[in-house]
Amino acid sequence: MSRNLKEKFQLSAKEYQDMVQQKKPRPPLLKNMVVAFVSGGLICLLGQLVLNFFIGMGFTTQEASNPTVAFFIFLGALATGLGVFDKIAHHTGAGTAIPVTGFANSITSAALEFKREGFVAGVGSKMFLLAGSVIVFGVMTALVIGLISAVI
Amino acid sequence: MNSSRIGNHTIKIESPAYLSYSGVVAGPKEGLGPLTGDYDGVKEDLEMGEKSFEKSERRLMEDACSIALSKGNLGKGDIDYFIAGDLLNQITVSGFCALEHPVPFLGIYGACANLTQGLGLGAMFIAGGYGSRVLVATSSHNCSAERQYRYPTEYGFQKPGWAQWTVTGAGAAVITSEVKAPRITTVTWGEAVDSGIKDASSLGSAMAPAAAAAMLFHFQELQIDPQYYDLIVTGDLGQYGMQLARELMERRNYQLQGNYTDCGTLIYYPHQQVGAGGSGCASSALVTLGNIYRRLNEGELNKVLVVATGALHSPTSCFQGDSIPAVAHAVSIENE
Numbered sequence: 162m163s164r165n166l167k168e169k170f171q172l173s174a175k176e177y178q179d180m181v182q183q184k185k186p187r188p189p190l191l192k193n194m195v196v197a198f199v200s201g202g203l204i205c206l207l208g209q210l211v212l213n214f215f216i217g218m219g220f221t222t223q224e225a226s227n228p229t230v231a232f233f234i235f236l237g238a239l240a241t242g243l244g245v246f247d248k249i250a251h252h253t254g255a256g257t258a259i260p261v262t263g264f265a266n267s268i269t270s271a272a273l274e275f276k277r278e279g280f281v282a283g284v285g286s287k288m289f290l291l292a293g294s295v296i297v298f299g300v301m302t303a304l305v306i307g308l309i310s311a312v313i
Numbered sequence: 314m315n316s317s318r319i320g321n322h323t324i325k326i327e328s329p330a331y332l333s334y335s336g337v338v339a340g341p342k343e344g345l346g347p348l349t350g351d352y353d354g355v356k357e358d359l360e361m362g363e364k365s366f367e368k369s370e371r372r373l374m375e376d377a378c379s380i381a382l383s384k385g386n387l388g389k390g391d392i393d394y395f396i397a398g399d400l401l402n403q404i405t406v407s408g409f410c411a412l413e414h415p416v417p418f419l420g421i422y423g424a425c426a427n428l429t430q431g432l433g434l435g436a437m438f439i440a441g442g443y444g445s446r447v448l449v450a451t452s453s454h455n456c457s458a459e460r461q462y463r464y465p466t467e468y469g470f471q472k473p474g475w476a477q478w479t480v481t482g483a484g485a486a487v488i489t490s491e492v493k494a495p496r497i498t499t500v501t502w503g504e505a506v507d508s509g510i511k512d513a514s515s516l517g518s519a520m521a522p523a524a525a526a527a528m529l530f531h532f533q534e535l536q537i538d539p540q541y542y543d544l545i546v547t548g549d550l551g552q553y554g555m556q557l558a559r560e561l562m563e564r565r566n567y568q569l570q571g572n573y574t575d576c577g578t579l580i581y582y583p584h585q586q587v588g589a590g591g592s593g594c595a596s597s598a599l600v601t602l603g604n605i606y607r608r609l610n611e612g613e614l615n616k617v618l619v620v621a622t623g624a625l626h627s628p629t630s631c632f633q634g635d636s637i638p639a640v641a642h643a644v645s646i647e648n649e
Contacts, residue, residue: 165506169526170564174509174636180560181510181518184553186474193471241467250469251586257469266469274465277365291468 193254200256208233208260230261237265242273267291317440320534322527323501330436332646333492334387335602336380338373340455340481343591343599346581351603352482353380359456359481366466367401370454373483373595374399374410378450381485385492390415392487393444396434398427399452400479400594401461406452414448424623425520425549426503427451428484428597429642432619433500435488436644445490452483453593462513462628476514477551478587480580484598493649495609499535501643503527505625508639513631517554517577517589520622523639524550525561527620531643532567539569543614544605547641548597548621549577551589576600597621605646615648 166172172180211232215225237257240246246266250257257263268288275287289296317325337352344355354376361369374397382389395414397407398421411418423430428451435447456466458479464470488497506526510519524547532538539545539562550558555575562569576597577590590596601619608614621644626637 165504165526166508166522169529170522170561172561172564177509177522181515181553181557184518184556185515186553188473241469244467247467247469251471254471263469266467270465270467270469273467274460291464 196252197254197256197259200253201259202256204233204257204260204262233261234265237262238269241266241269246270264292264295267295320530322503322530323499323534324433324437325499326436326440326497328440328442329490330439330488330497331490331492331494332432332486332497332606333489333494334381334384334487335606336377336382336384336485337599337603338376338380338483339595339599339603340373342455342585343480343482343580343595346585348580348600348604351607352599353377353603356481359454366454366457366460367405370399370401370406370452370457370483371409373454373481374406374450374452374485375413377452377483377485378410378414378448381448381450381487385487385489387446387487389413392416392446392448394419394435394438394447395450396421396431396447397450398422398431398594400424400458407450410450416448423621423640423642424625425453425592425594425596426621426623426640426642427594428548428601429500429619429621429644430623432486432488432497432644433502433642435486436497436500439488439490447488448485449488450483450485451594451598453479453481453595455479455481455593458593472588473514474588475517475551475553476588477516477549477577477590477592478581479593480549480577480591480595480599482595482599484595484602486602495606495646495648497644498647499531499643499645501527501531501534503530503641503643505638505640507636509636511631511634511636513626513628513637516592516624516637517549517551518557519624519626519637520639520641521550521554521557522561523641524548524554524558524620524622527641527643528558528562528569528618529565529567531618531645539567539572542572542616542618542645544616545569545573545618546597546600546605546620547573547575548619548623549590549592550575550622551577551592553589579604609646609648612648617646619644619646
């Protein structure tokens, strides 16, 4: 495969990859994790406040979780539409990607992006471009775990 | 008849092919960069009044072509060939732009190596006597590339520090046999090289071996060393790819010293958050046809080697687990 690397520079593909690894900057893992923990934590804290608000409105704890999730999906979609989500996410990483805000962003950004190809070939078919696999494997996992818990 | 061909890759352009006129249009972020004074036009926003980013990119290429032609008081039919390439599927930007020019059209694809592929072909047409004026153009747009190769533009994720930023802009050049200007003197056609790299966010390292191979052919076949040139630029290897190219050349005892740089590292300021630098067809086009072309005309530079580098993958080939092939072509531009 890497005929040229070998012939011209006496390097195997493996040796070249090692050379590349040495040059690449290391991702700032600790910083990324701290920022993700704090930003994700803040979203969850806000989530708790919203949940408490709905409980205060007379919902049971279980009932209140649905409007809370809907609120954060709205928030993620709004931030995406306003064009700020990607700028925040560049810094917060997993902090905004893992909560439902990230899920909302993946769907809204795809829907916005492919609006130009029309509603059928664009929005409709491309909306779940990124979120599709989350939904498929999320549902599959839930099904398997549901079956296990039913058997036990 | 074959006397112009030197070695297996290099061609000497014996009868003059002048880089007579250039047109360079940049996007808004590029307009805030250090080379802004060398662009003929800077767009205020990424949409440019168009309904899609693909159409915006067409606007960029059409504007660059118009500017280059107008500098020579040439009309759209006053050229013999139009050679153009871009990054979008089926090079649609070039195809639509060609509708504006009622002359023979050749669409090319060397990914980000389009600039030197086009300039080299254009120079060969002129040197061969098959025409006297050739218009060459190439373009890239950050958002149209992003949505085709990566994610929707508003999708939020953390880019690794070695990733690069697709440059928004377009460059066009009119090569003629008559209007004196810096001359295209040699072309070294590079081979496709498989670097074994599979990570599409690491294009600089995927293309560095192709760039080094093209430079190696160039120096060996012409029996010159890198010091012959005032400036050697690669197209869009970025900060880390550039170090890799330098190291690969060192393995073959060619020292790329202070006269070597990479176009991708020149377009933005460090605070513009572009990772390892710019990439895309416009990276080499903006720097070569803008900054370097001006410095050649002013006599600050006299001998320049441009090595535009292209990654020949597609999202499909990457998803299917293939490594990224790359190619680079070198064109030398010299003052007489």
